[in-house]
Amino acid sequence: QGGGWREWIYQALSFLVISCPCALVISVPLSFFGGIGGASKCGILVKGGNYLEVLAETEVVVFDKTGTLTKGVFNVTAIHPDTCSEGQLLELTALAESYSDHPISRSLKEAYGKELDTSRVAEVEELAGRGVRAKVDGAVVCAGNDKLMDEIGVSWHPCHRVGTTVHVASEGTYLGHIVISDEVKGDAALAVKALKERGIRTVMLTGDAQPVGEAVAKELGLDEVHAQLLPADKVAQVERLLAEKTPKGKPAFVGDGINDAPVLSRADLGIAMGALGSDAAIEAADIVLMDDQPSKIATAMDIARRTLRIVRQNIVFALVVKALALVLVAVGVANMWEAVFADVGVSVLAILNAMRALKVRKE
Ligand code: ADP
Ligand code: MG
Numbered sequence: 001q002g003g004g005w006r007e008w009i010y011q012a013l014s015f016l017v018i019s020c021p022c023a024l025v026i027s028v029p030l031s032f033f034g035g036i037g038g039a040s041k042c043g044i045l046v047k048g049g050n051y052l053e054v055l056a057e058t059e060v061v062v063f064d065k066t067g068t069l070t071k072g073v074f075n076v077t078a079i080h081p082d083t084c085s086e087g088q089l090l091e092l093t094a095l096a097e098s099y100s101d102h103p104i105s106r107s108l109k110e111a112y113g114k115e116l117d118t119s120r121v122a123e124v125e126e127l128a129g130r131g132v133r134a135k136v137d138g139a140v141v142c143a144g145n146d147k148l149m150d151e152i153g154v155s156w157h158p159c160h161r162v163g164t165t166v167h168v169a170s171e172g173t174y175l176g177h178i179v180i181s182d183e184v185k186g187d188a189a190l191a192v193k194a195l196k197e198r199g200i201r202t203v204m205l206t207g208d209a210q211p212v213g214e215a216v217a218k219e220l221g222l223d224e225v226h227a228q229l230l231p232a233d234k235v236a237q238v239e240r241l242l243a244e245k246t247p248k249g250k251p252a253f254v255g256d257g258i259n260d261a262p263v264l265s266r267a268d269l270g271i272a273m274g275a276l277g278s279d280a281a282i283e284a285a286d287i288v289l290m291d292d293q294p295s296k297i298a299t300a301m302d303i304a305r306r307t308l309r310i311v312r313q314n315i316v317f318a319l320v321v322k323a324l325a326l327v328l329v330a331v332g333v334a335n336m337w338e339a340v341f342a343d344v345g346v347s348v349l350a351i352l353n354a355m356r357a358l359k360v361r362k363e
Pocket of ligand 2: 064065066067068256257258259260
């Protein structure tokens with residue numbers, strides 16, 4: 001062999017230039033930033049590049065019902081008092097619910113319509129997934145579902161109407177019930193269809209009654225539904241899904257944060273509704289849909305998959321060109337110019353490719 005010092009140093013420097021990892025170090029984070037930027041243009045707030053990675057591999061999407069798939073705006077469909085008048089029942093319920101921010105409470109207050117004298121209400125207690133308990137004019141009033149009635153030992157009777165039933169009891173005696181119903185979001189069926197097209201399983205978890213849950217699931221074409229769940233049961237359901245999944249395809253949970261903030265933070269990927277959702281949900285979630293449209297999940301998924309594709313392209317492109325340049329320099333075919341291309345040239349091309357992640361197709 002042989003060769004002078006000059007030659008060896010020249011070759012060593014060429015190697016050094018080629019092996020500089022600029023292309024990877026710059027383009028990979030840039031692709032993720034591009035993906036996050038592209039998503040934000042569609043009203044999807046992603047809190048970090050790693051969530052794009054998880055979203056791209058998600059195989060199950062778990063939805064909450066109220067406020068997520070449905071509008072969370074209930075209409076009163078029937079008032080069935082047992083002992084008092086309809087007006088009294090509604091007033092008492094609205095008073096008991098006056099301090100709650102649950103969609104049901106807001107709707108009942110809306111249905112009552114008149115100004116509420118909140119000085120009549122004291123010792124309010126919100127019972128997640130069940131209802132509320134409050135002292136109205138000194139009497140303990142409970143308003144909520146059958147679980148709450150069973151818990152306080154009040155005998156209630158079901159309603160023939162399908163809908164969410166709010167039972168009301170005062171001082172341990174049953175006063176009657178109010179039936180309310182929610183509408184599904186116009187966008188929800190589209191969201192489920194789009195996810196199915198992408199091969200994603202859809203599950204709904206709700207604290208509402210079984211018939212209501214089933215009706216919604218049927219209307220939207222969901223794969224699975226679990227009803228009458230307390231917030232802790234929702235966590236248990238998500239744990240079950242986490243356990244049965246392969247380490248790759250992690251389930252994502254979509255909720256509005258009312259009674260499901262624990263699940264949002266437990267799931268690997270929590271997606272919250274930005275406008276309807278509670279502050280706790282927006283805080284706990286990893287992705288926030290600013291306009292509350294569940295169909296944006298499919299959009300986010302497309303963006304995530306595309307971003308990861310671009311990242312992979314850049315990694316493969318940079319490594320292949322660099323390996324090739326190293327071989328060429330080693331056998332003496334290439335010189336410093338090729339080495340510079342393998343460093344700066346590849347970086348520029350990878351950056352240009354990464355910038356594609358910023359572009360999203362808007363439908
Ligand atoms: P979802 O899982 O559908 O989002 P929630 O967990 O918020 O529903 O509530 C579950 C059920 O608990 C409701 O369907 C309702 O029967 C009862 N409930 C919860 N909060 C209230 C409330 N403030 N007033 C009356 N009922 C309530
Ligand atoms: Mg909810």
